[in-house]
Amino acid sequence: MNATYDTPRRLILNLEMDEVLSSVAETIKNFAVIYLVDISEVPDFNTMYELYDPSTVMFFFRNKHIMIDLGTGNNNKINWALKDKQEFIDIVETVYRGARKGRGLVIAPKDYSTKYRY
Amino acid sequence: MEEDIDGDIEDIEALNYDDLDNVSKLQKSQRFTDIMQKVEAALQNGSDISNHGMVLEDDPEYQLIVDCNVLSVDIENEIVIIHNFIRDKYRLKFPELESLVHHPIDYARVVKKIGNEMDLTLVDLEGLLPSAIIMVVSVTASTTSGKPLPEDVLQKTIDACDRALALDAAKKKVLDFVESRMSYIAPNLSAIVGSAVAAKLMGTAGGLSALAKMPACNVQLLGAKKKNLAGFSTATSQFRVGYLEQTEIFQSTPPPLRMRACRLLAAKSTLAARVDSTRGDPSGTAGRSFREEIHKKIEKWQEPPPAKQPKPLPVPDSEPKKKRGGRRLRKMKERYAVTDMRKLANRMLFGVPEESSLGDGLGEGYGMLGQAGSGKLRVSVGQSKLAAKVAKRFKEKSYGSSGATSGLTSSLAFTPVQGIELSNPQAHAHQLGGGTQSTYFSETGTFSKIKKT
Numbered sequence: 001m002n003a004t005y006d007t008p009r010r011l012i013l014n015l016e017m018d019e020v021l022s023s024v025a026e027t028i029k030n031f032a033v034i035y036l037v038d039i040s041e042v043p044d045f046n047t048m049y050e051l052y053d054p055s056t057v058m059f060f061f062r063n064k065h066i067m068i069d070l071g072t073g074n075n076n077k078i079n080w081a082l083k084d085k086q087e088f089i090d091i092v093e094t095v096y097r098g099a100r101k102g103r104g105l106v107i108a109p110k111d112y113s114t115k116y117r118y
Numbered sequence: 119m120e121e122d123i124d125g126d127i128e129d130i131e132a133l134n135y136d137d138l139d140n141v142s143k144l145q146k147s148q149r150f151t152d153i154m155q156k157v158e159a160a161l162q163n164g165s166d167i168s169n170h171g172m173v174l175e176d177d178p179e180y181q182l183i184v185d186c187n188v189l190s191v192d193i194e195n196e197i198v199i200i201h202n203f204i205r206d207k208y209r210l211k212f213p214e215l216e217s218l219v220h221h222p223i224d225y226a227r228v229v230k231k232i233g234n235e236m237d238l239t240l241v242d243l244e245g246l247l248p249s250a251i252i253m254v255v256s257v258t259a260s261t262t263s264g265k266p267l268p269e270d271v272l273q274k275t276i277d278a279c280d281r282a283l284a285l286d287a288a289k290k291k292v293l294d295f296v297e298s299r300m301s302y303i304a305p306n307l308s309a310i311v312g313s314a315v316a317a318k319l320m321g322t323a324g325g326l327s328a329l330a331k332m333p334a335c336n337v338q339l340l341g342a343k344k345k346n347l348a349g350f351s352t353a354t355s356q357f358r359v360g361y362l363e364q365t366e367i368f369q370s371t372p373p374p375l376r377m378r379a380c381r382l383l384a385a386k387s388t389l390a391a392r393v394d395s396t397r398g399d400p401s402g403t404a405g406r407s408f409r410e411e412i413h414k415k416i417e418k419w420q421e422p423p424p425a426k427q428p429k430p431l432p433v434p435d436s437e438p439k440k441k442r443g444g445r446r447l448r449k450m451k452e453r454y455a456v457t458d459m460r461k462l463a464n465r466m467l468f469g470v471p472e473e474s475s476l477g478d479g480l481g482e483g484y485g486m487l488g489q490a491g492s493g494k495l496r497v498s499v500g501q502s503k504l505a506a507k508v509a510k511r512f513k514e515k516s517y518g519s520s521g522a523t524s525g526l527t528s529s530l531a532f533t534p535v536q537g538i539e540l541s542n543p544q545a546h547a548h549q550l551g552g553g554t555q556s557t558y559f560s561e562t563g564t565f566s567k568i569k570k571t
Contacts, residue, residue, distance in 0.1 A: 031433045093434050100435065 016081040017055040024085050024092075031096050053079040059092075061099035068095060068106055071113035075105065153185050154288060157295045183303055186292045187325040193289045197222050200282045204229055207275040211264040218255055219247065223286045226279040228255070233276070234266045293321055301402070306390035309405025310412070311365045311383065318361045319387070330388070330395035337391075338362060338384035362387070367412060375419050382412055462486045 018036070025034050039051050049058065057078040059066040067075040068091065082088050090109045098106030160182065201222035208215065208229050219225045227246045235241050238259040243252045267275065297317035300308045304326055308316040322340045323329035329337070341360035359380050362368055371379040386408040393404050456464075463485040466472050473488060475481035 026428065027430050029430050031431075089431070093431075097434050 016083070017057065020082060020085055020088055021057075024088055028089060028092055032092050049077070055079065055081050057082070059095045059099075061095070064099070064104070066095050066099045066106065067104060068108050070108045071111040073113075150189070150288075153182070153189050154291070156182055157186065157292055161291070161295050161298070179299065179302075183296055183299055184325060186296050187320055187323075187328075190289050190292050190296075190321040191324045193285050193292070197282055197285050197289075200278050200285070201225060204275055204278045204282065207267070207271055207278070209264075210271075211267050212259060212262055213264055214258045214262060215255065218251060218258060223282060226282040230276060230279040230283075232259075234272050236266060293317055296321060304391065304394035305402030306393045306399055306405030306408070307387055309402045310387050310390050310409050311362065311367075315361050315365050319391075322361070326391065326395045330392040332388065334381075334385040334388040337388050338380060367409075367416075371416055372420070375416065378419065379412075379416055382415060386412055459487065 021034050021036075039046055045051065049056075058076065059068065065076070068078070069075055070078065078091075082091075087110060094106050094109055160179065204226060205216050211234070212232070215228065216225065219228055224247060228243060231243060231246065232238065232241050236259075238256045243255065246252075247255070296303075297313050300313035300316050300320075304316055304320065307319075307329075311319070319337065319340055320326055320329055323332060323337075332340075339358060339360050340362075342358065357377075359368070359376075362380055362383050365383060367383060368376065368379055390405045390408055393399050398404070463483070465486050466483075467486060467489065470489065471479075472486075473484045475484070
């Protein structure tokens with residue numbers, strides 16, 4: 001995981017999520033860059049960020065970790081595979097807006113507290 | 119040419135409108151016969167390219183071609199005159215025919231075929247006209263108001279038809295001759311549109327220099343057929359294309375691009391004609407390069423549009439919202455602006471407790487609203503422009519309401535401090551900026567002098 005300046009970044013560890021991220025990368029390249037890290041190859045941050053799920057997405061802006069209120073209880077990361085591209089773009093944009101204003105916690109546009117229900 | 123027709127007629131009648139010769143003189147003229155003889159000779163000799171060395175203007179063949187062009191225009195005029203003559207004569211027999219068959223040569227042929235016949239089922243018009251028109255002609259003939267012609271009139275009419283057909287044949291010969299020489303006369307023009315069409319264009323225009331002087335839009339329309347006959351659909355009519363329709367380039371373009379191609383062709387062929395009229399390029403290379411250009415352009419039109427690139431999103435908040443201004447926006451903002459009442463309620467006098475809605479300091483405070491000593495008793499809401507609109511609508515809604523004020527207002531009021539108080543209209547002007555009150559928040563206040571203590 002590299003430190004970044006000016007743009008938020010994330011860590012991803014799952015193919016489903018990979019698919020969404022790769023398709024979105026070109027669209028949001030003006031304000032966000034995506035980094036893919038394999039936690040089996042780079043285990044240095046596993047305890048620090050509690051990276052135990054199959055896929056985890058975290059947001060960083062100018063070396064600061066940005067929290068998102070998704071309604072799931074865990075504000076630090078998105079630890080499931082987000083299937084919808086537009087939802088993901090919305091989250092990234094919200095994070096960017098809030099982070100630029102200096103907020104450490106932003107509120108996600110959609111509530112994921114019921115994400116296990118279909 | 120055939121000069122044997124006219125011998126009898128001119129002997130019998132002279133100086134009479136009835137006589138065709140009085141109106142149609144071309145065929146008898148010396149000029150006509152001379153040129154036709156030369157044309158015949160030249161056609162038989164085949165093309166004579168050996169005289170390239172000579173300057174074009176001195177070349178007798180060039181002169182002949184120039185004459186031919188003029189002649190073909192004259193022939194056309196002559197045909198129109200003869201057509202009028204035939205028409206006038208034949209009107210007694212079949213008046214509707216002239217509005218059904220417009221083309222003079224076709225008309226002449228049909229007249230010749232029908233003759234004095236009253237029953238058109240006995241007449242076979244096959245091959246002279248399109249079948250649809252034959253049908254219309256037959257139907258009209260059965261209900262026509264015409265009567266058979268007397269024998270001499272009929273004879274004259276038939277002779278006139280023969281004349282017209284002869285002139286038409288002569289014109290064809292002239293055009294053929296010009297066409298065969300076209301690549302020598304106007305190489306650039308024939309490189310673009312082909313020699314047949316070039317000859318026709320030149321013939322209709324009346325010469326190469328006349329063609330060169332025309333604007334391209336006219337060249338496009340040279341030889342265009344006029345309106346369709348009444349009753350037939352105009353959906354299939356090729357709009358606004360003349361001889362250029364017969365060019366190879368036009369025929370090979372797909373129908374949706376044909377109009378553009380026609381305009382392009384007309385423009386380039388006009389340029390080529392201008393080059394040719396000044397003999398700027400005898401070899402015809404300019405014409406060939408024009409042709410290449412036209413081909414390239416038409417191909418380019420047929421290319422599919424470029425593939426759509428997915429655009430990345432812009433940075434959020436980087437583009438500030440476009441705020442509008444102006445009278446309309448100001449009026450709209452006025453509706454939600456802070457009113458005078460609210461301004462008064464927001465402020466307080468120093469040392470004077472404010473009244474409140476629930477009394478005793480509870481509820482919403484009224485600030486300077488309704489305080490004794492202010493000029494107004496009741497601060498009316500009427501000043502706001504929103505209320506004017508609302509009042510108007512309210513008026514429209516409540517059917518036949520009376521005046522705006524209710525009958526219960528009076529200028530007397532009871533205040534707790536000073537008892538009865540009368541309203542002082544003059545004081546309203548200084549209400550918000552009175553001298554005894556604080557000017558710190560005043561909108562109209564200015565700097566005041568501060569004395570040194």
